[in-house]
Amino acid sequence: MTEPYLTIAKNTTYEQTIKKSRFICSIARVSSEEEAQQFIASIQAVNKKATHNCFAYMIGDNDQIQRESDNGEPSGTAGIPILESLKLAKIHNVVAVVTRYFGGIKLGAGGLIRAYSNTTTEAIHQAGLIQRIKQAILKITVTYALHDPLLYYLKENNLEVAGEEYGVNVETSIYVNETDLKNVKEKLINRFNNQLQITEGDQRFNEIPY
Structure with a gap:
């Protein structure tokens, strides 16, 4: 994806009263349509x-799955406005349900769209937003003589150490953003004159406040 992968930081519920009607939005992170349902x-x-109980959800890295429902409200006044709000925030893998308790005063189509x-x-x-960044684990094998210089280099370059294993040599695992993998590998090899071994391990998503 060209844009940052954003989603909500936490599941939450927000409530407000508009012309005596209670509108309650319950929003959550989901990873599948089944979870959303x-x-x-x-x-x-x-x-x-x-x-x-009107709803909308967007699922998939590229929002491949999109659904919305007016749940009895006039067509286009609830589900689509909820979905458009999710799109405007550019968030992914999220479901939002807006519950309405009617207070006796009609809002009209425009009022409903604005309310939802x-x-x-x-x-x-x-809920707040977080950015999910795909990272790979690089396993760097070095001699004990190069271990301290490697740790110093990693610290200087803000590369997070995931763990270490000690044997005949030392294997230091670090987290690297996927977009930086090639650059990080090249710089490590050049800095240590090709005296280290680098293998690629598992992947993870790192979540940082946005």
């Missing part, structure tokens, strides 16, 4: 007496 069902179960959109946006702000 389970979350929607759980919110519906908790809010059985609500007038509406704004409630979702405020929930996103409350």
